[in-house]
Amino acid sequence: MATLLISHPASLEHRTPAGHPERPDRLRAVARALAADRFNALVRAEASAAEFETIALCHPMDYIEALRDATPKERIVHLDADTAMSPGSFEAALRGAGGAVDAVDAVIGGKAANAFIAVRPPGHHAETARPMGFCLFNNAAIAARYAQKRHGAGRVAIVDFDVHHGNGSQEIFWSDPTVMYCSTHQMPLYPGTGAVGERGEHDNIVNAPLRAGDGGPEFRAAFETRILPRLTSFLPELVVISAGFDAHMRDPLANLNLLETDFDWATRKIMEVADASARGRVVSVLEGGYDLEGLANSAAAHVAALMQG
Ligand SMILES: [Zn+2]
Numbered sequence: 001m002a003t004l005l006i007s008h009p010a011s012l013e014h015r016t017p018a019g020h021p022e023r024p025d026r027l028r029a030v031a032r033a034l035a036a037d038r039f040n041a042l043v044r045a046e047a048s049a050a051e052f053e054t055i056a057l058c059h060p061m062d063y064i065e066a067l068r069d070a071t072p073k074e075r076i077v078h079l080d081a082d083t084a085m086s087p088g089s090f091e092a093a094l095r096g097a098g099g100a101v102d103a104v105d106a107v108i109g110g111k112a113a114n115a116f117i118a119v120r121p122p123g124h125h126a127e128t129a130r131p132m133g134f135c136l137f138n139n140a141a142i143a144a145r146y147a148q149k150r151h152g153a154g155r156v157a158i159v160d161f162d163v164h165h166g167n168g169s170q171e172i173f174w175s176d177p178t179v180m181y182c183s184t185h186q187m188p189l190y191p192g193t194g195a196v197g198e199r200g201e202h203d204n205i206v207n208a209p210l211r212a213g214d215g216g217p218e219f220r221a222a223f224e225t226r227i228l229p230r231l232t233s234f235l236p237e238l239v240v241i242s243a244g245f246d247a248h249m250r251d252p253l254a255n256l257n258l259l260e261t262d263f264d265w266a267t268r269k270i271m272e273v274a275d276a277s278a279r280g281r282v283v284s285v286l287e288g289g290y291d292l293e294g295l296a297n298s299a300a301a302h303v304a305a306l307m308q309g
Pocket residue numbers: 162163164244246287288289
């Protein structure tokens with residue numbers, strides 16, 4: 001079975017202020033990298049727009065409607081210091097969440113081995129009822145809940161190697177023993193959460209913070225000693241990846257020193273866990289990554305690894 005690549009042109013219509021790192025060129029860079037011949041075996045699809053009822057698996061309906069109503073007719077409005085909406089942002093956010101659930105349908109439905117969803121805005125900072133850190137809807141969280149509610153998946157794991165801690169995913173699943181959230185991230189760094197002692201009500205949150213200056217060896221050690229053992233014993237029936245590539249050494253927003261080879265390694269390790277308990281089912285959603293070259297090359301390494309599944 002093939003790897004599914006889901007995207008949508010609406011992702012480019014989410015505009016941010018001049019000089020903002022989370023910009024449409026990010027997706028153009030990823031698309032260009034994934035247009036290379038070695039990715040010819042990918043099955044490519046456009047994301048559908050998520051129904052409000054689907055997004056409401058994680059976010060209250062009045063939050064969804066408030067974002068819809070906040071969508072400007074022209075120009076850009078700020079929701080907080082980092083997070084903005086343009087006229088195309090709400091549609092982009094619907095396609096992001098829709099792409100994530102399309103991927104769950106395809107992977108659990110046996111139509112694809114695994115999937116990568118290349119969309120923006122990203123999602124892992126979005127809390128239950130708060131947009132934050134460039135994020136509107138928490139696409140990874142919606143994918144996890146959707147797999148449970150619509151496909152009967154029991155335990156779902158989210159693995160987040162974005163350089164920032166996914167405070168939104170942690171908050172959404174804090175009290176939910178059926179979802180394990182695992183994260184490597186630089187600390188201290190935005191958003192400030194993600195300490196080892198933040199473990200969730202059911203010990204279902206696994207935070208493995210790294211220090212500024214850490215690179216591949218420290219990242220791999222955190223995975224080997226803290227994340228993978230917990231993930232493996234959780235026996236997930238689906239693994240969702242919050243795939244941010246801003247821990248790359250070229251990234252301007254943080255100070256970790258990962259290389260493309262580290263993302264390839266982490267992807268293969270996560271796939272081994274999925275092979276053991278989840279019949280290989282992996283759904284990966286794009287989060288951050290703000291150096292265009294580092295992002296494009298890292299996403300390519302990640303998708304190439306998925307294609308080996
Ligand atoms: Zn990030």
